[in-house]
Amino acid sequence: MSEETRDKDGVSRRDFLGLAAFGTAILGVVSSVAGSLRYIKANVYFEESKKFKVGTVENFPIGSVKKLDDKNVFIFSEEAGLFAISAICTHLGCIVSPVDFGFQCPCHGSQFNHIGNVIGGPAPRALEWFEISQEIDGSLAIDTAKTVSQGTKYLFA
Amino acid sequence: MGRFNTRCKLFLPLAGILMFAMALVPAAYGQEDEDAAYDALIAKGKAAYNVRCALCHGKDGDGKGEMKSVTRVEKTGRTIVVTPWDFTRAVFRFRTTPTGCLPSDADLERTIRKGISASLMPAHGHIDGDEIEGIIEYIKWFSEDWDEFDPDDESCFPVAINKPEFVGSADSIARGEVLFKKNKCFECHGVDGKGDGDKAKDLKDDWGNRILPFNFTTGNMKRESTAEAVYLTLASGLDGTAMPGYNEAIKEEEKWHIASYALKLMGLIKSEDGH
Amino acid sequence: MNSRFYLSLMLISSLVLMAFLAIAFNREMTPVWKDYQTEYKETLIKNAKDDGTRERAEKIQVGLQQIYIKALNKSDRCTSCHAGVENPLMAAAEVPYKQHSGNYLKNHPLPKFGCTLCHRGQGRALNIAEAHGEEHQHWDFPIVPAKYIQSSCASCHDYKMLETEGGEKVAKGEKLFREKGCLGCHKLNGVGGALGKDIAGIANKAYYYFSMAAVVGERNMYSWIKQHFDDPRKIVPESQMRAFLTDEEADLLTTYMLTFRTDEMPRSYRLIKNIDKVATDGKSMYTAYCSACHSDGKTSVYDEIFARTIPAIRNPSFLKTISNSELKRIVKEGRKGTQMTAWKSEAAGLTEKQIDEIVKYVAKDRPSEKSRPFNVAKIKSDIERGAEIYNNRCALCHGEEGKGGENLLGMTLRDSALSPEFIAITVRDGRKGTPMVPFGNGGIGLSNQEIADTVAYVKNLTNDKK
Numbered sequence: 001m002s003e004e005t006r007d008k009d010g011v012s013r014r015d016f017l018g019l020a021a022f023g024t025a026i027l028g029v030v031s032s033v034a035g036s037l038r039y040i041k042a043n044v045y046f047e048e049s050k051k052f053k054v055g056t057v058e059n060f061p062i063g064s065v066k067k068l069d070d071k072n073v074f075i076f077s078e079e080a081g082l083f084a085i086s087a088i089c090t091h092l093g094c095i096v097s098p099v100d101f102g103f104q105c106p107c108h109g110s111q112f113n114h115i116g117n118v119i120g121g122p123a124p125r126a127l128e129w130f131e132i133s134q135e136i137d138g139s140l141a142i143d144t145a146k147t148v149s150q151g152t153k154y155l156f157a
Numbered sequence: 158m159g160r161f162n163t164r165c166k167l168f169l170p171l172a173g174i175l176m177f178a179m180a181l182v183p184a185a186y187g188q189e190d191e192d193a194a195y196d197a198l199i200a201k202g203k204a205a206y207n208v209r210c211a212l213c214h215g216k217d218g219d220g221k222g223e224m225k226s227v228t229r230v231e232k233t234g235r236t237i238v239v240t241p242w243d244f245t246r247a248v249f250r251f252r253t254t255p256t257g258c259l260p261s262d263a264d265l266e267r268t269i270r271k272g273i274s275a276s277l278m279p280a281h282g283h284i285d286g287d288e289i290e291g292i293i294e295y296i297k298w299f300s301e302d303w304d305e306f307d308p309d310d311e312s313c314f315p316v317a318i319n320k321p322e323f324v325g326s327a328d329s330i331a332r333g334e335v336l337f338k339k340n341k342c343f344e345c346h347g348v349d350g351k352g353d354g355d356k357a358k359d360l361k362d363d364w365g366n367r368i369l370p371f372n373f374t375t376g377n378m379k380r381e382s383t384a385e386a387v388y389l390t391l392a393s394g395l396d397g398t399a400m401p402g403y404n405e406a407i408k409e410e411e412k413w414h415i416a417s418y419a420l421k422l423m424g425l426i427k428s429e430d431g432h
Numbered sequence: 433m434n435s436r437f438y439l440s441l442m443l444i445s446s447l448v449l450m451a452f453l454a455i456a457f458n459r460e461m462t463p464v465w466k467d468y469q470t471e472y473k474e475t476l477i478k479n480a481k482d483d484g485t486r487e488r489a490e491k492i493q494v495g496l497q498q499i500y501i502k503a504l505n506k507s508d509r510c511t512s513c514h515a516g517v518e519n520p521l522m523a524a525a526e527v528p529y530k531q532h533s534g535n536y537l538k539n540h541p542l543p544k545f546g547c548t549l550c551h552r553g554q555g556r557a558l559n560i561a562e563a564h565g566e567e568h569q570h571w572d573f574p575i576v577p578a579k580y581i582q583s584s585c586a587s588c589h590d591y592k593m594l595e596t597e598g599g600e601k602v603a604k605g606e607k608l609f610r611e612k613g614c615l616g617c618h619k620l621n622g623v624g625g626a627l628g629k630d631i632a633g634i635a636n637k638a639y640y641y642f643s644m645a646a647v648v649g650e651r652n653m654y655s656w657i658k659q660h661f662d663d664p665r666k667i668v669p670e671s672q673m674r675a676f677l678t679d680e681e682a683d684l685l686t687t688y689m690l691t692f693r694t695d696e697m698p699r700s701y702r703l704i705k706n707i708d709k710v711a712t713d714g715k716s717m718y719t720a721y722c723s724a725c726h727s728d729g730k731t732s733v734y735d736e737i738f739a740r741t742i743p744a745i746r747n748p749s750f751l752k753t754i755s756n757s758e759l760k761r762i763v764k765e766g767r768k769g770t771q772m773t774a775w776k777s778e779a780a781g782l783t784e785k786q787i788d789e790i791v792k793y794v795a796k797d798r799p800s801e802k803s804r805p806f807n808v809a810k811i812k813s814d815i816e817r818g819a820e821i822y823n824n825r826c827a828l829c830h831g832e833e834g835k836g837g838e839n840l841l842g843m844t845l846r847d848s849a850l851s852p853e854f855i856a857i858t859v860r861d862g863r864k865g866t867p868m869v870p871f872g873n874g875g876i877g878l879s880n881q882e883i884a885d886t887v888a889y890v891k892n893l894t895n896d897k898k
Contacts, residue, residue, distance in 0.1 A: 024446075043495065043496040043498075044496055044497075044498035044500075044507070044509070045500070046500055046507055047500055047502075048500055048501075048502055048543070049498075049499070049500065049543065052543060133491075134484075134488055135488070136476060136485070136488050136489055136492060136519055136521070137518060137519045137520055137521065157484055208824075208825075208876075209828075212869050212876070213867075222869075223862070223869040223870070223875060224867045224869050225867075226867075227734060227841055227867050228731055228732070228733045228734065229733070229734040229735075229736070230674075230733050230734070230735045230736060230737075231736050232665065232736045232737050233676075234674070234675075234676030236733075274838075274839035275839075277734055277839060277840070277841045277867075279828035279829060279840070279841070281828070375736065377839075
């Protein structure tokens with residue numbers, strides 16, 4: 001072993017093995033970091049799904065407002081389309097109720113207009129709007145994990 | 158037998174043949190002794206019969222005793238109503254004699270002593286031998302057919318039983334199973350031997366009463382649960398029932414194979430050796 | 433040389449390790465549900481009738497699906513493979529893409545009920561064998577076979593409703609359970625005989641509770657229950673169970689037995705309008721508790737399973753000789769040395785009032801005229817003479833020890849509570865309708881003195897503790 005064995009193009013076996021070891025180590029570190037990062041976001045959570053079905057378009061005739069009590073969401077149906085507004089007050093999380101001017105919170109008197117903007121009381125932000133999508137079976141689903149900008153209305157066939 | 162001989166009173170009409178008569182005397186006295194003994198036997202038999210048998214088989218041997226019938230429920234759920242045997246018909250199932258023959262005295266004695274547990278007939282093994290002998294003789298009074306019965310007729314001699322070594326072996330059981338199918342035993346006894354074959358529901362005995370084929374899985378045959386009993390049943394049939402004798406139809410060796418298979422169906426072969 | 437050897441050893445082992453890593457990586461990245469969902473998505477795209485549907489199908493994201501139900505603390509991931517359960521477009525598709533049959537999901541929305549609440553199985557598992565619990569004995573409650581699935585309905589619904597609204601099998605099973613007299617030997621919720629096992633909560637018993645050795649096919653609770661109806665002694669060799677059922681009846685009873693669960697539904701899930709009331713009239717109770725052995729009670733029957741004769745308890749000639757209070761005592765205390773259970777509340781769980789009702793029903797056909805009295809006490813008896821008569825006349829059917837038993841027609845006589853007068857009257861008058869013939873003057877002709885001797889001997893047998 002006194003003399004180094006060399007390839008034709010001049011890489012010694014020692015160099016090759018050294019490089020291979022280094023490369024493998026890098027690969028290992030990279031994949032373990034990537035794997036750890038992947039685990040930060042869980043596939044599923046042990047909580048009720050944020051996305052839920054609300055039935056077909058026929059359930060929401062134009063001009064109607066529906067409140068889903070167990071989900072705390074208002075669904076409005078207009079000519080321009082459907083939209084979903086959160087019923088949870090942005091102040092301390094009480095459930096607002098619909099009134100003439102928009103929404104009123106029973107806890108500390110926060111007031112919101114028809115599209116959820118604050119018009120009075122301690123509430124710091126406007127009520128949230130949620131994404132509405134159509135499922136493969138034709139039914140509509142609201143995803144409270146996905147907020148959309150005010151005024152986003154959806155039209156479905 | 159004694160009772161068919163005319164009672165002979167000893168008269169001596171002719172003194173001239175005194176010598177001849179003298180020669181006759183010992184024989185005739187013997188005859189009279191035999192007659193008296195026979196009468197005593199019948200009297201004993203009648204008394205024993207009335208105490209021990211008449212409850213079920215009736216005072217006249219017609220099977221219409223006070224008890225009427227007994228009901229038995231098998232493990233598989235089949236219900237059997239057993240009525241006592243009618244001796245006036247002079248037809249018997251548990252014989253060692255060929256089909257159509259009357260049973261030997263030994264056959265009757267065996268049944269009386271061992272009973273028929275599957276029919277709930279109690280065993281009478283504890284009673285005196287001459288009492289049983291009396292009962293056997295008395296039973297013969299119930300039908301005239303016994304008058305014509307000649308115990309010396311060779312065609313009614315008991316079937317010989319020579320149980321071969323192979324009975325109970327795995328090979329014999331397998332052959333028996335094939336024969337069980339080939340001879341269509343399953344038509345009445347069912348494929349699993351549960352007595353539920355297709356023909357089972359309309360079986361009748363010779364007098365038109367509904368009867369049921371034997372359910373092997375009970376493991377309790379009326380005529381003992383042995384290979385010999387199966388062999389005898391095949392060889393001499395169960396006269397009066399729907400089970401015919403197969404003495405000619407099934408070869409000697411085959412009967413024993415079927416007996417092996419029957420033992421297996423009855424659960425009497427614990428380990429299946431032979432392989 | 434040496435270092436070369438170690439170097440190559442290290443090379444080989446690292447290659448092997450890498451291969452393992454690659455396999456693990458591959459397995460992790462290609463779970464079976466991913467294939468199913470991809471297939472599901474592609475089928476939808478291929479079969480889309482209009483652009484809107486195709487567009488929506490293309491938007492489906494393949495990923496692990498889960499239904500979490502807070503009220504039950506359940507998380508079912510079944511929809512990861514069974515992606516089309518809610519999709520009417522998949523009505524005609526194959527399992528696992530197929531839409532759920534019937535309109536059950538309409539009244540039982542997935543987010544509230546999930547899957548395993550009714551179907552059982554392991555909701556969190558992500559491969560087929562573990563999720564279904566097939567041949568996987570470490571999950572005690574595998575998928576319920578379709579033919580028994582109605583058992584789950586009874587967790588929330590009452591039988592009156594189930595009868596007419598889609599639960600007819602389990603409703604029929606419930607009826608059958610009472611008609612066949614299962615409770616005669618099995619205890620359920622505190623009531624029932626002691627010959628068999630207590631069957632409360634049987635549907636939540638672990639795999640190892642059941643003796644699976646003789647079970648054919650899939651070895652699980654469902655097969656065990658069904659097959660123990662088909663042939664009780666094949667599954668449990670020492671069983672004394674009397675189950676004479678058709679295949680269909682066995683399935684119905686299995687369905688009903690699977691309702692004996694210990695996991696109670698939260699109140700908000702239960703839809704029991706009128707709590708099921710078990711009938712408490714004499715006839716219904718006789719059917720439920722007594723008929724399995726005594727059938728209609730009109731004739732005595734020799735039973736191969738019990739290896740003894742079962743008495744005819746509704747036979748008029750028996751009732752003539754016995755009073756209601758004596759009958760009640762037997763029902764309450766049972767009969768030692770036989771299979772007759774003690775039905776008092778401390779044992780089989782029937783109340784005093786219920787037993788009274790049963791006795792009233794049993795004694796319904798008692799003739800108005802009573803048996804001629806037999807004052808045994810007045811006669812001075814001779815036990816030795818009695819022994820002779822007993823062994824000659826009685827032992828044939830009742831056995832030499834007076835215990836009855838295998839292939840014997842007679843009952844046991846060794847019940848110390850049977851009064852001498854009861855025995856004497858029975859010997860004298862017999863028991864019409866059973867094999868017990870009259871031995872007195874009207875029958876065999878034993879004198880009163882002889883009968884009294886025999887009775888003395890029988891009572892003596894009882895005292896002798898053999």
